[in-house]
Amino acid sequence: MPLPLLPLAPSVRTATSAAIPRLGDLPWIAGYALAFACAHHIAAGWGGQGYYSLLYPAAGVRLALLWSRGPRLTISLIAMELVVQTIAGIIVPGQPGWLTASIGVARPALTYGIVVWLVRHLAARSSSSLGVAPMPLGLAAVTAPVAAAMVSLPWSLLSPELTGVVGLRQTLASLTGFAVGDMLGVLLVAPPLLWVIQAAQDRTLVLYRPAARHVAALGEAAAVLGAAIVASLSLVRIGLGTPATPALLAVAWIGLRFGRTASWWAILIVAAIVLPYTATGMSVAERLALHMSLASIVVVGYLAGSFADAQARAQTDLSRRDRLLFQAERLKTLRAMSVAVIHEISQPLSTLAIEAKHLHEITVSADPEIAQTSALIDRKAAALSTLVRRLRRFGGRAVDEPSALPVSALIENVAALTSAEAKAAGVVVEVVPIDPDLVVLAQEIELAQAIINLVRNAVQACDGHVVLSANRHDDQVVVTVAN
16 A cells, blocks of 8 residues: 655656566567567558558557557567568668668557557546546557558658659558558457457456357347348449448447447458458459448447447446445444444543542552452553544544654554454454654545555454554555555
8 A cells, every 4th residue: 555755755767767678578579579570471461552551460469569568668669570670671771761661660669659658648537438448449549540640641752662652642542551451450450469468467358248148139249240241242242332331330239239349259250251352353442442441340340349348337337436425425424423422432431541540559559369450450441441532533533634644653543443353353463663754645534444444354364463564665655464
């Protein structure tokens, strides 16, 4: 439980140190190099106009790693992509234009890293549904390819020979293919990779529960998607082109009804129908039109599923908040009742403690048995009186503003308030000596209640020993409850 120290010590972390990969990142970076090389090779089957592919799975691998491990790996990913492209012969050091080619290879990865950082930064401060997971991932998946294409526009205009296009029309068509190919690669490849990464990191892997639990839901999704595919193929057969509207509406419906995972499976089915066809020989314009239609289906379906999941999560959080508010009202009532009871018993208990002390003083020279009994009564009355005073102070404050709070006094109060419960459970609560100079700015009542809850949990789950300690860590104090 980290707490800010008083005074706050400055915390400086340079961008250079943040970009240095950690030891645990090295296997991911090495795996990325291999996956990027394979995905880049697969993209050759959908080569678009000029330099770019109309299906670029490597972009999905890139976004999945940046989203799961953080944008701090951007520099490392750029280095790996440069190495792969050098081995593939796209970058030949020493030849004319190799530096420009290197910048062109590094630019998309750098743009993706910036977009991921920006989306996360804005989502953390957003109060709308756009900041609720998994909407930020959907926004990053759509924004990153478009941003990479926009950043490449000046480069394509200034050095058209590197992309094999001439004139503004071909340049824009090439960059459109760039954005479409990256978008398809991201939305088809990144979601399953992120699920695999979650499983590898022992996180909760959220599967498509409606389809697994309810055959009716699976039947509905299959019927809607099947009807859309049949409608599109029928229109193609009678010579009305390849309309994307039926499949788009079906995938959006599935996403809104059953969430992101179901929409991704629907997208995968549509892509499995379209992509083998576009991999065959056809004109660039026809292939680009089909891929743009597919991209619109993918984007709408994935964002619809992400929105549905975000709404479900927001509803769950709202229900949990309602339960907490109800519990808080009950605790508020209980607190008021306990304050009243403590107030009623504090005065007679203080009187009893005073009388017990006086009895102890006048029986010191009496019979040993009487003296021991009076001493015991004095100790118990004093301890009980002290406990009641602490409880009265703990529950009697109507407003608890943040204030300078010695950590040692806080831990001592927590130990005293939990000692009776721990003793009844046969557990010893040990307090490690704490530096008296450790002072935090905190709300005493709320903070004490939080630590008391941790101690109670530790008492219930331990084998007879709980240790309370507090240590300084940089500009924070870390309170530890160990069992």
